[in-house]
Amino acid sequence: METLYGRQIVMPKEELVTLDDTYQTRRALIIDSNVTCQRCGSRFSKEVARLPTQDYYCPYCIKFGRITSQSYLVSQEEKERPARFITFNWQGKLTPAQQKVSQNVLLNFQQNKHSLIWAVTGSGKTEMIFNVLLYCLQNGGRVAIASPRIDVCRELYPRINEAFPKEQTLLLYGDSNEAYRYSALTICTTHQLFHFYHAFDLLIIDEIDAFPYAGDKMLTFAQQNALKKSGKYIYLSATPPRHLLNTIKETFGIERLPLRFHKRPLVVPQLIWYEKWQYCYQSNWKMKKLISCLKSLLQDNNVLVFCPSIFYMQKLYAKVCEYFYPSEIGCVSAQDKKREEKVQRMREGGYRILFCTTILERGVTFEQISVIIMGANHKIFSKSALVQIAGRVDRKGEYQHGQVLFFYNQQTQAIRQACDEIKKMNRLAKEWLLA
Template identity: 35%
Template sequence: MPHPPQKALLAELYGRRLLRDEISMLQTALDSYLQAETILKEPALITQNHRLFCVRCGNQHPERFAKHPCARCQRICTYCRHCIMLGKVRSCEHLYSTKIQPRTSSHHSHVLNWKGTLSPGQTKASEAVIKAIEEQSALLIWAVCGAGKTEMLFHGLEHAFTKGYRVLLATPRTDVVKELTPRLTNVFPTVPIASYYGGSDAKDPSTPFIIATTHQVLRFYKAFDVIIVDEVDAFPYSYDKSLQYAVTEARKPNATMIYLSATPDKPLRQTPGLQTIKIAKRYHGHPLPVPTFRWCGHWRRKLQKSTLPQNVLDWLKQRQRKPVFLFAPSVALLTQISAALHKHSLPHQTVHATDPNRHTTVEAFRKGDIKLLVTTTILERGVTIANLDVAVLGAEDAVFTESALVQIAGRVGRSTDDPTGDVLFFHYGRTKAMLAAKRHIQQMNREGDE
């Protein structure tokens, strides 16, 4: 019988569930761990209720599986298309995990390095977070855009680290991971923090505080005592059952779940046993800017002639010295809008999700080098720019859901120095979503006044 290999080798599997390719240890070491049942091995694709089921991502849609001649098993084998961005899960493969958990010996105390003060709303939320962590319960923080939700977490996080808990903060966007990591490192300078996103090089999954995109969560397994899901309503999380599955798989059995959202959908709000705290006021105490609807006729036809509706042009010309986001319904329309703006000598840049210059463009906008940015819904969240005005062209388009429109309006008036600004919905026919978004904002303002 071979000697069991050193425990250090196991570290890469702590709180993880990985494919063979994702584990670096040699086959001999893996074999002896399997024999000792220190590492567990399970089929990666199984049949459940007569349906294929991907154990990594929870996919069970028949159309999201495919077959291919497999180089590994030399047969025609099935793989999961749904989580393929993390490497192929095939029917001839297994997932590996370990029951052994890293010892949470490092109880961090006095870890919070933050001298700011919380608004009354933030204080209420902060206390609820601490309580949820103590009681290992589930909490939804429904906080308006600009309420300052990151600060609401500070005291709860401190409490969790003091107890030696492992914490995951999951967020749909890589941008947000990159923005939050340095910010939280400043606030918790003695707590090791690792960030996981596509292309990141974080290696140690036993780090007590992990900030990850929701996709990366698919590789974690029974790892966390506290899970915070940021922007729980945001694409892709709300449309993607597999990411909910990922969060469920990543938690330890009694984990605290904290959901953050400005626009939670009904199914979430009605989750049994989920306590909700509503923060209807921004941290600076000013109301949310209410959108104005402006009919602009058949704007698509205008774009085909490389021009824009007159009221849109007038509005843009009036704000040539102010930062402005102009939201468009699709990437395809950005080129047409850009051509029209050129024709009217309005300097601008465009940006969309897969734009290779996306980060430099947003950075130039932040610095004030660009004043007008024409964007898809990619910038609807997570971006804070002072003195911003926003307009939506074609607010009636189906991509502009109630939640997207509330988020877009929520970009405006975020700084204490300039808490107001314009939110214009240019449209060719009002939609239910537009009306719902406006009602939502007005309702939050009423509640904020109470």
């Protein structure tokens, strides 16, 4: 049986006799007037999930394997580990603004306080957590960096691996090739936290406001279970929601950074009216505005085209292929089995145009890129999503005249708020530079 330090698995009652007293066991379901699941925190009526055997099961976390009233959650409490030497191989240098945030986050951790790094897209949030990662690992701690988005995890993994080359960093997500093994440094999707119990001294949640994490009570419960009793959180976000800020203001140190590491301002979106953008792929005449904008943008950069649905993306992609070399155009969504290699091909310049859904709104970095949002007024594009998508532009490298175009046919509160927030952050950044 694998060592279960901080890991929890489901076992039937009859197998518990094989365990020694180093293992902790908890009933998977607590039965009183209702049923409470100890893996996902869901509470529901007995009538919802009664089996023919008169036992109960949890229907809410069944995708992680069925648990019943005859099941137990088994884990093993980790022993304290001694301080050790950590090979830290990052060759970069923090800006004074980044250094201040990094030092404050480390001080918060040393003083047993949680942190929120509230920093604009492209500010270097990953680099700003290196100091606290190093400190925690040096002192025998165990760390997880979790994100709601698989693409964010995939992008973080090589960067963390390069900075901490001897840590045998574990990458976990639903379809990842690597099986679970103990590691002091884990990168995973937030859904993987359901498999941990009192495991981490430091749990970093990247993109705390992103779907599907935001507003999901089950994921919040899993996050709380995964942290050791003495453990600390670090939240990372460019767009923390107001309700989160209100909730954590008494218990978190909130470290703000409105300045990108290269000190250039965020690109302010251009709002372009596009009558009936929903049906533009139906005729050459309706495509005229989009094709003209693409040709103009391609003079300086490659282009990401964000679409509100997979169906619309595929229709638009097929139509645009009539105007450009199809080999230079791609489309990608969460359903695409070649998703990872297509993103990498775009990163390497293999595509000039990549159509995508909101899966690429966060955490991914491309050089020499401009962005178009088709239907910025669509309900799927929240204020947060619009800000994040705009933040894909001019994140890295020399200035390449990247642009952000919002095509819309109805003004929305999300569009107004996104533009206002970007301008506000730019004003704050200018004040920081003049200070």
